[in-house]
Amino acid sequence: MNVVIKKRSDEIASELENMILEAKFNDGERLDEVQLADRFSVSRTPIREALQRLAQSGLVEQIPRRGVFVRQPGAIELLEMFEVMGELEAACARLAAVRITDEALEELAHTNARCEAVVAAQDAERYYAENERFHRIIYKQSGNGFLEGETMRLQRRLKPFRRLQLRLRGRLRQSMSEHESIVTALTNGDADAAAELMRNHVAVQGEKFHHLVASLKVAAE
Amino acid sequence: MNVVIKKRSDEIASELENMILEAKFNDGERLDEVQLADRFSVSRTPIREALQRLAQSGLVEQIPRRGVFVRQPGAIELLEMFEVMGELEAACARLAAVRITDEALEELAHTNARCEAVVAAQDAERYYAENERFHRIIYKQSGNGFLEGETMRLQRRLKPFRRLQLRLRGRLRQSMSEHESIVTALTNGDADAAAELMRNHVAVQGEKFHHLVASLKVAAE
DNA sequence: GTCAATATTTTTGTATACAATACGGCTTGT
């Protein structure tokens, strides 16, 4: 028996968001309001609110009087987003280098230690989690709540692609050692070094992803 | 006679946005849906859509089942936003240093020349316009459309405070000379220097913060 | 048979009606 649970509009929004991020829809596909309303067993009103939220966060494009269409970022846009992610995280690292607490430094060390163990066990799933924790500690230690928020926002948006990219061979171990360099720079309070290391650490993900896309394209032909 | 012109929801949104940015509402004031619907002579539906857009861009806070409340950023948050703005613009400059076209370099020089004339004439209003043009050229020359968009978004949000910032910095002339240093760095393709110069140019630092707090307090009275 | 103009249908956008929840005043008990 299919029990239908009514959801609030913000729940619908994040659910739709997840569906788009997980590529449940094709690029350019139109999201039909009545269809979605039917699926979530609510009226069109909360669906429209949800869709507008998605439109503003850039996941879908809303063309007036035409409808909303899912908008999967292309390879170029993804690269651009990773580049910005690198800059934002570099900014976090730069500020954190001066502002980070001893407590947080210890936490970073612990997280890295756990990462190490996880790498040894080749447990990619756990690695994602620990990796995310590592980065988020640094966002927070930037001491800039607005920056933290903006960085988290983009991080969330890139999340599905990040996983894809970490799967590449040898990347886990390299990523680990980069983490350690970053912690060292933060410990020394070397803002420029921390920023530079972080920028490269993140930018590499974009490049790797680019390679991945390229190889997929070649494979598709 | 007061002719009432019906507006579309997105027009309402940007109109409300302007009203909030221009501080037509007090901080914490509740925006009444029916009242706004009445003022714009539309139903609550487009008003709600507009308010949700504002909520997502952070201009108002939406508390479920309570309503939306205007949320004027305090001194600390404002400082944080300027810090992020500095980082984003620094990123633009960093990338532009490598990617900028000769054509754009020339345009920057021209804009600076016009700035110079405007400074001589002490025409602050014109200066804002030329200053904005200068910065936007660099956003574009980052060659990263996503970065350009994000930077423009924050720039727009900080716009009303920008003149405040320029006044804080004391001197139009100082700002001018910083522009010239930036152009030099860009011409030399010195990414690090360009980024550093831009960051300092935009950010509100040190004792300037106290001035900011003071002037905000004065403005509030 | 094809192209164009028009009618029909679908779909978005807005208004209104209804439901659910939070706030404020009122009553009542101690």
Next chain:
DNA sequence: ACAAGCCGTATTGTATACAAAAATATTGAC
């Protein structure tokens, strides 16, 4: 008199009804 609980009212959230516009189908002319 004061506090706590309850009821009425105001306000948000959702559903439905309606209007406007775009997409599609149909019909007619060449």
